Amino acid sequence: MYRKLVLIVGAICLIVGPLGDLLWGVVSPVGEAASAKASVAAILADPGADRAAVWLDLAILLLIPAALFVGRVLQASVRPLVGVGSGLLFLGSLLFTYSLGNDVVLLAASQTDGAATAQAFAESGVVSLTTILAIVLQFVGVVLLGIAALRSRLIPVWAGVFLIAWNPVQVIGTVIGVKPVESLGDVLLLAAYAAVAVRLIRPVAGAVAAPRTARIPAAADH
Numbered sequence: 001m002y003r004k005l006v007l008i009v010g011a012i013c014l015i016v017g018p019l020g021d022l023l024w025g026v027v028s029p030v031g032e033a034a035s036a037k038a039s040v041a042a043i044l045a046d047p048g049a050d051r052a053a054v055w056l057d058l059a060i061l062l063l064i065p066a067a068l069f070v071g072r073v074l075q076a077s078v079r080p081l082v083g084v085g086s087g088l089l090f091l092g093s094l095l096f097t098y099s100l101g102n103d104v105v106l107l108a109a110s111q112t113d114g115a116a117t118a119q120a121f122a123e124s125g126v127v128s129l130t131t132i133l134a135i136v137l138q139f140v141g142v143v144l145l146g147i148a149a150l151r152s153r154l155i156p157v158w159a160g161v162f163l164i165a166w167n168p169v170q171v172i173g174t175v176i177g178v179k180p181v182e183s184l185g186d187v188l189l190l191a192a193y194a195a196v197a198v199r200l201i202r203p204v205a206g207a208v209a210a211p212r213t214a215r216i217p218a219a220a221d222h
Contacts, residue, residue, distance in 0.1 A: 010069035013062040014197040020059025022186035028053035036119035043110040085144030092137030159195035162188040
């Protein structure tokens with residue numbers, strides 16, 4: 001019973017986490033790379049959408065434990081590459097939670113004319129440092145996990161490719177300010193994590209068969 005509960009929780013994290021990230025990108029009027037002044041103006045133009053986006057941050061938090069479940073599926077306990085990759089991804093996701101508060105700060109700034117305060121928060125040393133570290137750790141972590149997935153074939157090949165690609169695509173979309181590209185990265189992550197969730201719930205599906213070896217006749221056979 002306990003094992004089934006853990007598997008259900010894991011599947012929820014793997015699906016709801018990236019889905020929340022995808023929906024946030026679609027719903028939020030705020031551009032992640034936009035200035036506080038531009039973000040506050042966008043919120044004032046569509047306050048209802050931003051209020052909904054703030055609640056989606058709670059779903060995004062599930063990406064933190066999701067990283068550990070990816071490691072479990074890809075057998076982190078016996079594959080060092082997976083252990084390192086899932087650990088870096090977990091730490092990177094954890095560091096990103098520091099910047100999630102920016103959504104609430106921006107919403108408050110739109111109600112109190114505090115754009116300067118919101119900008120100061122976004123540009124503070126600790127937020128800047130944790131964001132940069134989170135990006136680097138997540139990138140290295142997912143690349144290692146993707147390589148391990150392709151080598152182990154514990155999940156479909158396309159899922160391993162998506163696992164490697166989602167982070168660079170999302171970051172590029174954020175930097176150039178093109179939301180469809182950013183959302184494409186979220187879609188890649190959701191698809192990859194969905195494949196991981198299937199493998200988590202059905203551990204037999206997609207299992208790699210052990211290589212066959214020639215049978216050596218025993219002395220008694222002669």
